[in-house]
Amino acid sequence: MQKETKTKAIHSVSLSELFQSFEKSLGFKNKIKWQLSIIIFLYHVIAVFWCYKYAIPAKWQTIVFAYVMYIYGGAGVVIGAHRLWTHKTFKVKLPLQILLLTAFASAGQNSVKQWVLDHRVHHKCSDTDGDPHNSSRGLFFSHIGWLMMKKNDQVLMHGKQIDISDITEDPVLHFFDKYFTHFKLLFCFILPFYINVYLLGETWQCAIAWQWFIRFLTLFHSELTVNSLAHAYGYRPYNKDIVPTENIVVSALTLTEGGHNFHHAFPFDYRSAEQVKFYNLAAIFINVFEKIGWAYDLRKATPTMINSMAQRLGDGSLRRTPVTNPELEKEK
Template sequence: MHDYKKHPWTMVYAYFIYILGGFGVTAGAHRLWTHRTYKANTKLKVILLLFYSMSGMYSVVDWVRDHRVHHKYSDTNADPHNINRGLLFAHVGWLCMKKHPDVIEKGRQMNMSDVTDDPLIRFHTKYYQWFHLFFCFVFPAIIPPLLWGEPWMVSILANSFVKYVALLNAVWTVNSLAHYYGNKPYDRNLRPTQNLLVAFLTKGEGHHNFHHAFPWDYRASEFLYIFHITTIGINLFNKLGWAYDLKTVSPEVLQKTVERYGDGTHELNQYKELPSNGF
């Protein structure tokens, strides 16, 4: 007899491993290795590589190269997921098609030595398919049947495949929806936007206008919301001393950028409209 009472535990567990895999992408591949927004000790690097393996994405080196090219040549032919080629192309189409020659050329020119010289990344890149096979598909599926008796088929479907597809699509929304829908309080000349739905799905990454304006900032946003799990996680590791030298944009630079380049939707603009006595 099938016991449906076990499913809620499996759903909570699936969401938990979805968060861990996503954290490996956002705090690891993105904010640590691509942008160097903070420094991490070896223990944290190992944890981030294992979490990254839970996402099942391609190698860290390829991720970092693509993302550095994306920032440097945003929304041009050299951008791997150029939004000007359409929402579907930016979401997933770019992974199904041959790369534009400009993407390949600019990718080759990109300085990657900080990543390719890291022995941990080199080791992970050499065996990443095995890491991904185990941490994305095998390990997540074996826990629920062993610990609370979830049927194997349900666990494999939920924790390996549904989680994998959900996580990939969540990450891809940053390249599609957060380059398409939303306001631009920090720089109206950029295509990237502030998109709350994407921010919720990706632990904060949807505040993409902020991120493209200040890519060296370790935070998802100048504001801290409960679902900014990436920022909260880095803060916790900072408390442990495992993450350090966290970079942030200064309030003065932020204010000047908002005033000079923003589209007028930042709350600073609302304060400006108040009478001088403020009441």
């Protein structure tokens, strides 16, 4: 019996060493989460096969519903996890908090606690070895590779120094995180499937194609472009000395998270961009909720603050208009 146990232990160690040796041969700095990596790979493979076979023909209602869910889930990530819970750029009343939590759950990402922790570490150690999705390690790593690998020592060390007590001590967020897996399954997969099939009359195969694969993966990868494309391509009109850029493509995909150079220069600004233009849906939504009283204490940088930084540190890619009207300083 002891001999059999010892043999199993040897095989286990050998297999572990084999994987570690393979990882090193490929040049990976972090240990790979093999189980999760395989799941992610297979999910994409199945998605391609399933969508090729069942996505077309689809009812127009199915396509519209998938787009609505895309916007809804994106709002949960951009307005909720990012601008509200991570950066505290505005405050909300309970109805809007619940709405944003269900929207965030529909995106199918990590828990609020993990999302906020990762993003606060990202801002503290942006584009260094302490950054969870360090862009200096390449597009693949900053886009999705970081999710498939274990965090390095510097990321873990800085993570322990980040205060997320505002998240853990909030009773609503605590309850949501406690049952996050259930909420994610319900709002990301079960309810969209049920609505698509039983209310919109779509076939179950087509509903899976559009909700579980097309809508979910499109939103998933769109949000990840903020970590990858918006740290690689674009211009830096506010601070040329940092890596994040202004990327219009990322803005179009993510309700204006592509104003990333501005965001890293002024992370407290609820707009995450200098202007609230037609494609800054997140800021428009926040403004609407402010008018009905569900959002309040919106924070933003003043024109003088923005111009001052842009003129001192910007790359000159945007023409600046000096602010001479002191009334502009009174903007919220």
